[in-house]
Amino acid sequence: MKVLVSDNLSPVGVEILQKAGGIQVDVKTGLPKEELIKIIPEYDGLVVRSATKVTADIIEASTKLRVIGRAGVGVDNIDLDAAGKKGIIVMNAPDGNTITTGEHAMALLLSMSRNVAPAMWSLKHDKKWSPKTFMGVELFQKTLGIVGLGRIGTTVAERAKGFGMKILGYDPFINKERADKLGVELVELDELLRRSDFITLHTPKIEGGKALLGKAEFDKVKPGVRIVNCARGPLIDTEALIQAIQDKKVAQAALDVYEKEPLDPNSPLLGVDEIICTPHLGASTEEAQEKVAVAVCDQLVDYLKFGNIRNAVNMPSIDEETLKQIKPFLELGADLGKIASQLITGALTRVRIQFCGEVADLNVQPITISVLKGLFENSIDGINMVNAPFMAKERGIQVEEIKSNEIKEYTNVIEVTAETKDGAWKVAGSIFGKGDPRIVSIDDTSFEALITPHMLVLKNKDVPGVIGKLGTTLGENKINIAGFHLGRLDSGDAVSVINIDTPPTSETLRQLREIPNILQVYSVVL
Numbered sequence: 001m002k003v004l005v006s007d008n009l010s011p012v013g014v015e016i017l018q019k020a021g022g023i024q025v026d027v028k029t030g031l032p033k034e035e036l037i038k039i040i041p042e043y044d045g046l047v048v049r050s051a052t053k054v055t056a057d058i059i060e061a062s063t064k065l066r067v068i069g070r071a072g073v074g075v076d077n078i079d080l081d082a083a084g085k086k087g088i089i090v091m092n093a094p095d096g097n098t099i100t101t102g103e104h105a106m107a108l109l110l111s112m113s114r115n116v117a118p119a120m121w122s123l124k125h126d127k128k129w130s131p132k133t134f135m136g137v138e139l140f141q142k143t144l145g146i147v148g149l150g151r152i153g154t155t156v157a158e159r160a161k162g163f164g165m166k167i168l169g170y171d172p173f174i175n176k177e178r179a180d181k182l183g184v185e186l187v188e189l190d191e192l193l194r195r196s197d198f199i200t201l202h203t204p205k206i207e208g209g210k211a212l213l214g215k216a217e218f219d220k221v222k223p224g225v226r227i228v229n230c231a232r233g234p235l236i237d238t239e240a241l242i243q244a245i246q247d248k249k250v251a252q253a254a255l256d257v258y259e260k261e262p263l264d265p266n267s268p269l270l271g272v273d274e275i276i277c278t279p280h281l282g283a284s285t286e287e288a289q290e291k292v293a294v295a296v297c298d299q300l301v302d303y304l305k306f307g308n309i310r311n312a313v314n315m316p317s318i319d320e321e322t323l324k325q326i327k328p329f330l331e332l333g334a335d336l337g338k339i340a341s342q343l344i345t346g347a348l349t350r351v352r353i354q355f356c357g358e359v360a361d362l363n364v365q366p367i368t369i370s371v372l373k374g375l376f377e378n379s380i381d382g383i384n385m386v387n388a389p390f391m392a393k394e395r396g397i398q399v400e401e402i403k404s405n406e407i408k409e410y411t412n413v414i415e416v417t418a419e420t421k422d423g424a425w426k427v428a429g430s431i432f433g434k435g436d437p438r439i440v441s442i443d444d445t446s447f448e449a450l451i452t453p454h455m456l457v458l459k460n461k462d463v464p465g466v467i468g469k470l471g472t473t474l475g476e477n478k479i480n481i482a483g484f485h486l487g488r489l490d491s492g493d494a495v496s497v498i499n500i501d502t503p504p505t506s507e508t509l510r511q512l513r514e515i516p517n518i519l520q521v522y523s524v525v526l
Contacts, residue, residue: 001022001024002043003025003026003047004028004039004047005025005027007051008049008051009027009071010071013290013292013294013296016297016301017297017301022305023045026043033053037058040058040062043062044064044066045065045067045068046068047068047069047071047297048069049070049071051077053077054068054077054078054079056081056082059083066088066089066303068088068090069093069299069300070090071093071297073101073283084387084389084390085387087383087384087386089309090314093291094151094311095151095295097152097288100282101282102156103155104281105152105202105228105230108230109160109198109228109254111254112252112254113136113139115136118134139198140163141165143197143198144165144197144198144200145193145196145199146202147201147202147203148170148204148231149171149182149184153203158182168192168195168196169182169184169186169187170187170188170189174186189217193220193221193225194220196225197226198226198227199221199225199227201213201230201232204231206234212236213235213236213240215237218243218244221249221250223249224248224250224251225251226253227254230257232257233255233260236253238258242272252274252275253274254277254278255275255276255277255278256278256279263279314386315366316365316366318363318366322363325362326362328437329362330366331370331437332431332437332451333368333374333414333416334370335437336371336427336428337376337416339374339524339526340374340416341374341375342522343418343457344422344423344425345422347421348375349397349398350398350399350400350418350419351398351399351416351417351419353402354414354417355403355404355412355414356406356415357404357411357412359412359431366385372388373388376391376392409446410440413429413430413440414428414430425442427441427442428440439451442457445487445488445489447485447495447497449497450482451526452500453525453526454499454503454526455497455524456497456500457522458519458522459493459518459519460496460517461494461517462488462493463517465517466516467484469515469516473515474504479502481500483497483498503523504523509521
């Protein structure tokens with residue numbers, strides 16, 4: 001296996017890759033895009049920071065690439081859709097920059113409130129001693145509004161409390177109980193804007209590049225507010241920010257990120273005295289660079305050598321312990337998807353996956369993806385656990401995931417309903433004993449059928465003679481029956497699963513369909 005490191009990475013990370021055994025590591029930084037496209041087919045893994053832009057055409061040129069590791073949090077420089085469709089896992093190192101970026105946000109808060117940057121410039125360059133000119137404000141008992149209470153936002157909240165600040169938080173994904181533990185008052189964005197003396201942003205980029213703080217938001221802020229952005233440049237409309245400062249709605253701002261980086265030397269932001277600008281220093285500490293390098297290289301080795309997935313941004317992470325718990329259900333889910341795909345006619349429009357009983361307490365997201373993989377396996381080349389959700393989304397297929405702890409006949413059941421414009425089929429399965437998978441119902445007809453490589457699924461009128469003629473026809477075609485499982489419906493019909501040793505020919509299927517009272521016959525191959 002070969003791994004390419006295309007950006008400057010801490011030597012500690014490179015050493016982890018080199019010592020892994022069975023992995024050849026090439027460090028080639030500053031490559032032009034054309035050169036990267038030329039050599040990427042050689043590599044199984046790629047490690048980047050922020051300099052390398054992993055675009056769709058680079059990903060498309062790859063032939064062996066299985067994983068891209070980003071030594072940092074943000075993955076804006078990687079085309080996730082292209083990677084997903086190609087079946088390439090993208091991993092990041094979400095914890096490595098947390099402390100460093102949180103501390104930088106605090107540094108900007110303090111620098112801004114005490115006018116550190118302009119005071120230093122005045123003293124060193126203008127040779128002026130003018131303390132009254134740079135009168136500041138205290139953080140003590142001021143209200144800090146934190147937009148985004150993830151890892152970094154939480155880090156800032158913990159440190160701001162040490163300065164005696166009152167903390168407001170806006171995060172639609174955080175509940176009140178979690179906020180209370182942090183000592184944060186959870187509010188809506190408009191209220192945060194109205195009440196905050198300081199605002200700091202710690203959210204991802206908004207889909208479509210829309211600004212979180214624009215003219216409408218600046219019109220709502222508490223006059224004299226001070227704003228910090230160490231998250232994503234597009235979160236703030238820079239023209240609106242400059243106008244808000246000129247209108248005295250915003251007293252100061254401190255920015256570490258920008259809509260386009262590097263920042264244009266002629267940017268109007270650099271001409272506004274009330275704005276502190278730093279060149280994306282959020283992750284720029286020796287400790288952080290070592291942490292993210294170690295983390296992402298450990299993850300790459302763990303995946304390439306052992307198949308463990310950690311901190312993947314385009315599929316659920318599955319560590320070794322989780323994999324042990326869900327592995328039988330991953331296999332069952334894939335089989336149920338394969339079976340359903342061979343029963344439906346027409347284009348798939350909707351998939352409903354219900355988890356009942358003990359399985360509902362597990363991490364079911366990978367199982368859902370496994371079902372999708374099974375559904376697409378016979379129709380899409382190169383389908384895998386990474387690109388299956390992308391294929392569903394691309395084709396406009398609705399995917400619904402339902403969990404229920406109610407235990408009925410079996411301690412665990414996965415039920416897959418596959419819908420097309422022509423109708424729907426429902427297939428349910430369970431794990432028996434120490435990992436024995438069974439089909440437990442088809443279209444609500446209950447039985448316990450073995451899952452084998454070759455099966456027939458039949459619907460027929462529940463009348464005498466059907467099974468005898470079925471057996472005779474299979475025997476005449478030299479197909480041996482290994483198992484027969486039948487369930488009856490109140491309507492007078494029956495559904496059966498027949499395990500057979502060899503697959504039927506098209507002629508055999510034609511003969512079976514011509515047997516009186518047989519309504520439908522399907523050959524299922526796993």
